[in-house]
Amino acid sequence: xxxxxxxxxxxxxxxxxxxxxxxxxxxxxxxxxxxxxxxxxxxxxxxxxxxxxxxxxxxxxxxxxxxxxxxxxxxxxxxxxxxxxxxxxxxxxxxxxxxxxxxxxxxxxxxxxxxxxxxxxxxxxxxxxxxxxxxxxxxxxxxxxxxxxxxxxxxxxxxxxxxxxxxxxxxxxxxxxxxxxxxxxxxxxxxxxxxxxxxxxxxxxxxxxxxxxxxxxxxxxxxxxxxxxxxxxxxxxxxxxxxxxxxxxxxxxxxxxxxxxxxxx
Amino acid sequence: xxxxxxxxxxxxxxxxxxxxxxxxxxxxxxxxxxxxxxxxxxxxxxxxxxxxxxxxxxxxxxxxxxxxxxxxxxxxxxxxxxxxxxxxxxxxxxxxxxxxxxxxxxxxxxxxxxxxxxxxxxxxxxxxxxxxxxxxxxxxxxxxxxxxxxxxxxxxxxxxxxxxxxxxxxxxxxxxxxxxxxxxxxxxxxxxxxxxxxxxxxxxxxxxxxxxxxxxxxxxxxxxxxxxxxxxxxxxxxxxxxxxxxxxxxxxxxxxxxxxxxxxxxxxxxxxxxxxxxxxxxxxxxxx
Numbered sequence: 004x005x006x007x008x009x010x011x012x013x014x015x016x017x018x019x020x021x022x023x024x025x026x027x028x029x030x031x032x033x034x035x036x037x038x039x040x041x042x043x044x045x046x047x048x049x050x051x052x053x054x055x056x057x058x059x060x061x062x063x064x065x066x067x068x069x070x071x072x073x074x075x076x077x078x079x080x081x082x083x084x085x086x087x088x089x090x091x092x093x094x095x096x097x098x099x100x101x102x103x104x105x106x107x108x109x110x111x112x113x114x115x116x117x118x119x120x121x122x123x124x125x126x127x128x129x130x131x132x133x134x135x136x137x138x139x140x141x142x143x144x145x146x147x148x149x150x151x152x153x154x155x156x157x158x159x160x161x162x163x164x165x166x167x168x169x170x171x172x173x174x175x176x177x178x179x180x181x182x183x184x185x186x187x188x189x190x191x192x193x194x195x196x197x198x199x200x201x202x203x204x205x206x207x208x209x210x211x212x213x214x215x216x217x218x219x220x221x222x223x224x225x226x227x228x229x230x231x232x233x234x235x236x237x238x239x240x241x242x243x244x245x246x247x248x249x250x251x252x253x254x255x256x257x258x259x260x261x262x263x264x265x266x267x268x
Numbered sequence: 269x270x271x272x273x274x275x276x277x278x279x280x281x282x283x284x285x286x287x288x289x290x291x292x293x294x295x296x297x298x299x300x301x302x303x304x305x306x307x308x309x310x311x312x313x314x315x316x317x318x319x320x321x322x323x324x325x326x327x328x329x330x331x332x333x334x335x336x337x338x339x340x341x342x343x344x345x346x347x348x349x350x351x352x353x354x355x356x357x358x359x360x361x362x363x364x365x366x367x368x369x370x371x372x373x374x375x376x377x378x379x380x381x382x383x384x385x386x387x388x389x390x391x392x393x394x395x396x397x398x399x400x401x402x403x404x405x406x407x408x409x410x411x412x413x414x415x416x417x418x419x420x421x422x423x424x425x426x427x428x429x430x431x432x433x434x435x436x437x438x439x440x441x442x443x444x445x446x447x448x449x450x451x452x453x454x455x456x457x458x459x460x461x462x463x464x465x466x467x468x469x470x471x472x473x474x475x476x477x478x479x480x481x482x483x484x485x486x487x488x489x490x491x492x493x494x495x496x497x498x499x500x501x502x503x504x505x506x507x508x509x510x511x512x513x514x515x516x517x518x519x520x521x522x523x524x525x526x527x528x529x530x531x532x533x534x535x536x537x538x539x540x541x542x543x544x545x546x547x548x549x550x551x552x553x554x555x556x
Contacts, residue, residue, distance in 0.1 A: 020364060104288060
């Protein structure tokens, strides 16, 4: 306890709690409120409606929701396979090449997303790989952007793994693939789930690379929210934003439940 | 015989390290190859030359963009450090009912897309937002009195909101390692809170502050969504300039030149971040 007097503590809270609510509570509150407002010409909305929500599950907005979910699942799944593979392969290497390659797998997280999008646009608009205008290029952009985070999470998990289980399995004569499938991966499962949920959340919110590369038929939620708010449909934008936030949080909470269960087991 | 003994282990280790090749190839094709093509395209279409570079680096638009990027990144990082330190201090050492909930809320903010906060700001600080409407009602004004949102201050405020959690997380991790008894002894010996913060907490928090700060600097330099959503005409940062050159003007050479500068800047900041984390020890600073 840093402040001992009761009045001092109350004074500190009287500043900190409203400040905290103003910074983090209010923005979330107004987006949710705006998502159900029919009319907002006064200080607070004068009419509430659920019409924006029924619009959200129709036509373009619904396509964007589907697009985001599919992109998130596919890109995170691919990043998980690639990141786990890389992390497992690097574990057995000598320190120096290992540190260099480790840095290499982290670098995509340091490059601005718009530049990654531009690079893909330039690279895949010319032979030998013509992908511009396909949904594949959106998936690739998301994969590249989240791969470093997946790799980082799995590596962190591997370093916390009890090493003796694997050694016991090895000394009992388990072959490498069997050991990987029956010992290492199950032990790693909570970290794999955590890695997947983080990359899914990142993919759901990705905007910079997506606006650079998305083809007309494959819009994601952030792009849709931007085009709605850009043309002044801010209530609809707020509704889609609420859905985006809620979907992300639901997946995060759901997966963290599963991963805690796996951890206990 | 001796030769066989030396050569013996080699076939076992060589295939082992070959396992890293597939993910490496994937990243090379999907990440390095595009980056290399950006660098190539920035040197013009035919024979490589620095003509496009010279032209772009001297243009007012680029200088303006670089200036805004740097000013916004530094101001937002400074804001995150101050706000993050204060909030983490209160949560860790003057815990209020619901402080745990607050720190979970912060973890949530990290997972949400950055531009959401900008959208929220439109409803709060926008010209028809809650604050302006309230002030116009109370003071009987005709025009909205608060107009900072569509300027670089709006961008800075939004970035401070979004990136403060990245400072708070390592700080809270560090604060949980500080011996509470040390603080209690100091305060029972008569040290005032300000002195305890200055002499005990701040030195312990320095690695986390430096690590969190350099991460913020990297993230704010690369920030795109917030600047795009605010959409102020005179607030153009490097990522936004790349977007508008490539997508709106189809001027890929200029976009690539700016991208090269932006990538170099980011990689420099990332190197700084890695050095800082390695120097202070990533584990004790509690960063990823």
